[in-house]
Amino acid sequence: MLYRWQQAQVVAEVSSAEVARDSEVRALRAANKRLAQEFDILNKALVIFGQPTP
Template sequence: MAEVGSEEVARDPEVRALRAANKRLAQELDILKKALAIFAQPTP
């Protein structure tokens, strides 16, 4: 098994897919946080 952070691990298709999914989920979370801030504002 390759060490974490090694070039071999970085080329592993599963690791690449998981990193892409993680990035996408982080972006979705950021969008949801912004939407929550907008909808949580009191209406006049």
């Protein structure tokens, strides 16, 4: 009975770690997407402001 309780505890710890990792991965992907958008905006601004004026 003690062995079953220990195994259940191990499974619970692993699943909680996976849930924490999943939320961290989602947050990192969202941050990555935001940074990619900022990079695109800055590149477009560089093109616009880098053009010589007539």
